[in-house]
Amino acid sequence: MAESTSGASHALRLEVLGPLRALREGVEIPLGPPKQRAVLAVLLLQEGRPLSYDGLVEAVWGGAPPVHVRNLVQKYVSGLRRALGEGPELSWTGAGYRLTGARADDLHERRRLVDEALAARDAGEWERAGELVDRAEELWRGEFAEGLRAPYLAAERLRWTEKRLTVLEARLAGAIELGRSFEYVHELVRLVAVHPLRERLVELLMLALCRTGRPADALAAYEAARRRLAGAMGTDPGPALRSLHERILRQDPALLPLPVA
Template sequence: MGVPTSGGSAVHGLRFELLGPLRALRDGAEIPLGPPRQRAVLAVLLLQEGRPMSYGSLVEAVWGGTPPAHVRNLVQKYVSGLRRALADDGPQLVWTGSGYRLGGTVVADLRERRRLVDEALAARAAGQLSRARDLARQAEELWRGEFAEGLRSPYLEAERLRWAEKRLTVLEERLAGEIELGHAFEYVHELVRLVAAHPLRERFVELLMLALCRTGRPADALAAYEAARQRLSEAMGADPGPVLRDLHTRVLRQDATLLPPPAVLPVH
């Protein structure tokens, strides 16, 4: 398979996606990839980006340290099934002598996300906050569910955690941009929900406090800090980190940079 064009299509008409359930689209139509373990084998090989993976490493990645006794037969069966499923589109799943290699492929949504995030970071560094916000939102919209959703394997479960962190980091940066652009009021409720869903994640507490201050609610910002301090103490025996503590001090001192912008009086 060739490299996707900028629109995400592929030269041979096959597009792989992993930001959600694994799927392969041939000219826009999803193709069957077989049973869950076979799909897990494909997902693991796709993530090697064309590098060979030894038989032992593949078995450990898909089944962990206690594979079934007939695992060699299963690997051969799943590799044959994938070769049949992908045969019309150019990707080559071969045994190199040292491992299995899936060549001529790219995971389109991962590559598109990487490009969007890189462009968002560059736009933010250049002070183009609206463009950075829009690019980050486009990166978020590529997600269709959890990473490789529904596939069970030690390797993919570790990758799922790593990509969940990446997803939250981009969300945090987009929300920070929204607050900087003066949209704090619209995002207070979303931040309250995110703090409840991730109670030990200090960045969401920081953003909630900023949004509350920017909407004229410093007392609520202090309450949000105190609630976070208690959660951290009970769960980890720790105090909030320096960023959150510094923000708390600034709120107590009524730092003018945290206050809502002055109202603009209408001209008569």
């Protein structure tokens, strides 16, 4: 039912890859105060599944809701019904609140693009995979459900930050595979600075440096990462990073610069 009556059928577009917003025929419509917007974001992420009253309260307010939370929930649900207008249906099913006839359109598009990118990568179509991932990345306008304070959304924000980084790492790995290391060294340096304990990014930076004829800089990047991990977590680099470090030390020919594909 939810799929056959998507927001697109009523020219309503809902987006969560950044500040939550609703567009009707390209014009943004007001969605009310922050907690009302948080209720909408939480219900959107259920993708048509009902969410119990207690579950909704926990998702939006956590373990210490305000005294009059029941009245607030009713107020926000009524406000969302008015704001969304025709098409979407926010109803009480007996099992909980359910939002149908609407979806997070940018999230749906991102999933499709990433799935297509993975299929292209598995088929060896690195160029097409990179283009699809870039299109998926362009859908982001900021943090996931940016600015909305709710325990459920905070957890989702962390989860999607991780997913976004994983996809970004795959895109960078594909670019290196295509012989474009030089184009992405500076981006990798910036990403490592932002995420200094993320070993996959350090690994990609080291590989890109090797592929641009800078093995000494790659070894220096490894040593810097080793010190950061030891200082922050009391651990050594993981197997993948150590293996690449050893390959650089023994001058593995596979790490030499590649011709641009």
